[in-house]
Amino acid sequence: MQLEHAAAWLCDYLMAAIFAASVFGKIRAMTDARLEISGHGLLLERLVPGAAWTVLAGEAALAAAFGIGGLLEGVKEPAAIAALAAMSGLTWRRGRRSAAGPQRQCGCFGANHPLGRRPLLRNAILIGIAAAGWLLPRPAASASDLVVFALAVLAAVWLLEALKLHTETGGAASASQGRAWLGLHARRASARGQADAAVRD
Numbered sequence: 001m002q003l004e005h006a007a008a009w010l011c012d013y014l015m016a017a018i019f020a021a022s023v024f025g026k027i028r029a030m031t032d033a034r035l036e037i038s039g040h041g042l043l044l045e046r047l048v049p050g051a052a053w054t055v056l057a058g059e060a061a062l063a064a065a066f067g068i069g070g071l072l073e074g075v076k077e078p079a080a081i082a083a084l085a086a087m088s089g090l091t092w093r094r095g096r097r098s099a100a101g102p103q104r105q106c107g108c109f110g111a112n113h114p115l116g117r118r119p120l121l122r123n124a125i126l127i128g129i130a131a132a133g134w135l136l137p138r139p140a141a142s143a144s145d146l147v148v149f150a151l152a153v154l155a156a157v158w159l160l161e162a163l164k165l166h167t168e169t170g171g172a173a174s175a176s177q178g179r180a181w182l183g184l185h186a187r188r189a190s191a192r193g194q195a196d197a198a199v200r201d
Helices: 003-028 030-039 045-067 076-097 117-135 143-200
Strands: none
Touching: 003 030, 003 045, 003 117, 003 143, 030 045, 045 076, 045 143, 076 117
16 A cells, blocks of 8 residues: 555544544533533524534534545545634634633533633644545545444544543542552551450450
8 A cells, every 4th residue: 555545544544533533422422512512602592402413413424424435535624624624713712702711611522621722723633634635645445444444443432432531530530449449458457456456465
């Protein structure tokens, strides 16, 4: 496989994994997705649920387009660039409108994190990846290649979700388990000390 072909497939792989992970994250937390859309203040509240499902469907279509070789060639990349640019514009506008402070949150791509430069930087990188994939040539993929590619995308989504779950809950769970382990050993040491003292007496 030529280097430019491999680079084109890598661009598709990254874009498919990111959009699929975003879809999975929104499905798990549609309330957060609706709050994210509502926070921009552009729609009436009764329109927010429909807009959330529309965004979800659009991201799912992009994930499928990038995850299935030969689908929407020459269309999926500009569509992704337009979507990411729109996200960046809305995020920047919301950041300008919001009061400064750590309470500002961004729920884009299915994960809550502080509203700052991180979403804008991430979107800029993804726009660059999509643009590179748009310019690079790629050969037609066989059916077996498409199956392997789709499985690799699903594996990447699973890893991203596992990493996000660990980031959100792993630290607290580990700390709690550590405190419980230390408490158990402290109680055992105390009991052994009391038993030794009783024997000596």
